[in-house]
Amino acid sequence: MLGQLRRIVQDVAQEPILNKALAGLVSSVKHALATECCSVYLADYQQQHFMLMATDGLNQDAVGKVSIGFSEGLIGWVGQREEPINLAQAHLHPRFKVTPEVSEDRFSAFLGCPIIHHRKVLGVLTIQQSAERVFSEDEESFLVTLGVQLASVLANAEMRDAASRSSGYQQQVSQLAGLPGAPGMAIGQAYVLQPASDFAAISLKKAEDPEKELAHFYRAVKITKAEFNRLAERMSQHLPEDALAIFDVYHQLLDAASLGREIEAQIAEGWCAKSALKRVVERFARQFDDMEDPYLRERGLDIRDLGQRVLNNLLDTEQRRAKLPEQVVLVADEVTATMLAEIPREQLVAVVSLRGSVNSHAAIMARALGIPAVMGVSELPLLHWHEQKLIVDGYQGLILLSPTEALSNEYLRLISEDQAMHARYQQEIALPSQSQCGERFKLMVNSGLAVELENQHAQYTDGVGLYRTEFPFIIRSRFPTEQEQIELYAKVLSSYPQKTVVMRTLDVGGDKALPYFSIIEENPFLGWRGIRLTLDHPEIFLVQIRAMVKANVGQDNLHILLPMVSDLAEVDEAIRLIRQACFEVGDELGIAVPRPKVGVMIEVPSVLYLLPELAARVDFCSVGTNDLTQYLLAVDRNNARVANLYDALHPAVLRALHQLGQQAQALQFPISICGELGGEPAGVLLLAAMGFRRFSMNSSNLARIKWLLRRVELSELALLLPEVLCCHSPKQVRLQVQRFLEHKQLLTQVRT
Known part of the structure; x- marks a missing residue:
């Protein structure tokens, strides 16, 4: 039964044309359950009805023509109740609706199951x-399980169908919904970097030039055969001759008389080389999977291994041939710092990450670079994006594939308006950071991802509130030496003379991995990261602190920030090591080296209750609102499935920040905000109302936030805060802030 379910879902996922996929679905289900009829209805929320999209047993002429309202009939009842309905005499039920066009008079038994994705009913099976x-219970269980598995496949069925058409000879705009990762809008060409080399990432696409695709396939086969020859030669000294026969089998399978001929036929039908390979390999592998003989079933693995190797060589060849577009929209399964470093900054216009959410590391990097980003667009296979023209709207989290000229022109106009708005902000960049009533704020920058860009307005800031030291570690193939770190840190410190530079010690783990220091954990965000890792490796921690202290000689503007602190013992041990490093540097240089000011990040909820003890141990604290939100709400901020639950404007987060600010003021404990919330208009207004006066943000947000703060009175914000703290949802919070900005006539000038 499980094998049948898997094959049905795979068949639907592999068919690029929606109508054909659904037609295959109903026939497969009818056969699997030995029933007389199977049908599928898809929801149309604009028309508020379910449309019959495929059937095997009802009148075929009704497909695409007969609809049932959301509140009508048994189909509507299944949708309303969002659960299976199982009836022996459906025609006698009061909700039964007679629809002569479908010819279902002869059927009595009825079982309907909703197809639900992220709380939304997509259809009824x-x-x-x-x-x-x-x-029976088994039949009902089968249908429910199938509905659950189909949900993710059909979640963006309309988009998937439109995208498939747009990649062929017809050009049709399709709109994809993601999450707003970084503000802004851009138009460019998709450049897929490091695509996942497995068949799940391949969407079926047609090609205009079969001869060219055939040449690509032959080239990949030639490379694959050469690999097998090398492998056979290398293993000949270790394996008996009969074991080496597998390489001969692989050669034979690739020959024209076997898989090769089938793939050539698929290419001749118009499929691109990757699609042809996928269709043939998965069809043959499934045939072996269905065999009863265990030995023959194992041959399915051989087919998949062979196909994987050919696919890898196809993808490698394409990546080498690919020319970088003039306007690059970087598309990846998960965008990393090294990927961003590979694209010249002048050509990179936007980022699309299939994984991640609003405050994932990829989104933070995009905001640091000042380029729009959309996250969590996971429904379309990665390789389907390659070379498509895209419009990326980072404000709304929208992506438009193959836009028309009229649509492109409209977005060019919006981009021009956006640029004019930012130019208006820049006109006040040199003015004091203060409210209308004269209250002064310290506005600092988060640095370390795009240092040259971040240092452009160094003279207009109050320093660096967060320097992320992990970036130089991430882009290397080894740990940087002490001297390399000294040179890097000295350059940053000297760029902000007589201004504070807060350097965070190495913060890797979670969604920030070192290529040469693999950390594999089931739950990395609750695992070995930040201060936990560096305290376990004092040889790494001490070298970094020594480099910071040496770079600070003659500058005297270094502050050290400890990440991921959850326990007072961690603080005590870190301070001990910092003192040791200062002593070692002083002894080496023959000078007295005072200990720099040390602070802790407030991002783990436990430290919210340790503020008095922390104030007695360290000099300052800085709130990392990204992780604090993640841990307070128990939401993985990289998981697109729960991304809608991650919101720094959640009432619980705001109330925690309010209490934290009040307690810090009572203790006279210096506190700042270095998370993304402090660089957002709604966030900075509410934080200012809570009494926070130090904010560190991406340099791209600095002018906008200064412009906004100069137009508000603290007395007005004091009236807004109680209303916000009484809200029950982030939506209500945003509405209150929008009303405030509208009252101040600022809503159209500040995007929230």
Whole structure:
């Protein structure tokens, strides 16, 4: 039964044309359950009805023509109740709706199951039979399980169908919804970097030039055969001759008389080389999977291994041939710092990350670079994006594939308006950071991802509130030496003379991995990261502190920030090591080296209750709102499935920040905000109302936030805060802030 389910879902996922996929679905389900009829209805929320999209048993002429309202009939009832409905005499039920066009008079038994994705009913799957009986628990379980597995496949069915058409000879705009990762809008060409080299990432696409695709396939086969020859030669000294025969089998399978001929036929039908390979390999592998003989079943693994190797060589060849577009929209399964470093900054216009959410590391990097980003667009296979023209709207989290000229022109106009708005902000960049009533704020920058860009307005800031030291570690193939770190840190410190530079010690783990220091954990965000890792490796921590202290000689503007602190013992041990490093540097240089000011990041909820003890141990604290939000709400900020639950404007987060600010003021404990919330208009207004006066943000947000703060009175914000703290949802919070900005006539000038 499980094998049948898997094959049905795979068949639907592999068919690029939606109508054909659904037609295959109903036939497969009817056969698997030995019933007389299977049908599928898809929800149309604009028309508020379910449309019959495929059937095997009802009148075929009704497909695409007959619809049932959301509140009508048994289909509407299944959708309303969002649970299976199993009836022995469906025609006698009061909710039964007679629809002559579908010709279902002969059926009595009815079982309907909703297809639900992220709380939204996408459609209804039904089976029917003429005999009056209640379908068994096994049959109902099969249909429910199938509906759950189909949900993710059909979640963006309309988009997937449109995208498939747009990649062929017809050009049709399709709109994809993601999460707003970084503000802004851009138009460019998709450049897929480091695509996932497995068949799940391949969407079926047609090609205009079969001869060219055939040449690509032959080239990949030639490379693959050469690999097998090398492998066979290398293993000949270790394996018996009969074991080496597998390489001969692989050669034979690739020959024209076997898989090769089938793939050539698929290419001749118009499929691109990757699609042809996928269709043939998965069809043959499934045939072996269905065999009873265990030995023959194992041959399915051989087919998949062979196909994987050919696919890898196809992708490698394409990546080498690919020319970088003039306007690059970087698309990747998960965008990393090294990927961003590979694209010249003048050509990179936007980022699309299939994984991640609003405050994932990729989104933070995009905001640091000042380029729009959309996250969590996971429904379209990665390789389907390659070379497509895209419009990326980072404000709304929208992506438009293959936009028309009229649509492109409209977005060019919006981009021009956006640029004019930012130019208006820049006109006040040199003015004091203060409110209308004269209250002064310290506005600092988060640095370390794009240092040259971040240092452009160094003279207009109050320093660096967060320097992320992990970036030089991430882009190297080894740990940087002490001297390399000294040179890097000295350059940063000297760029901000007589201004504070807060350097965070190495903060890797979670979604920030070192290529040469692999950390594999089931739950990395709750695992070995930040201060936990560096205290376990004092040889790494001490070298970094020594480099910071040496770079600070003659500058005297260094502050050290400890990340991921959750326990007072961690602080005590870190301070001990910092003192040791200062002593070692002083002894080496023959001078007295005072200990720099040390602070802790407030990002783990436990430290919210340790503020008095922290104030007695360290000199300052800085709130990392990104991780604090993640841990308070128990939401993985990289997980697109729960990304809608991650919101720094959640009432619980705001109330925690309010209490934290009040307690810090009472203790006279210096506190700042270095998370993304402090660089957002709604966030900075509420934080200012809570009493926070130090904010560190991406340099791209600095002018906008200064412009906004100069137009508000603290007395007005004091009236806004109680209303916000009484809100029950982030939506209500945003509405209150929008009303405030509208009252101040600022809403159209500041995007929230």
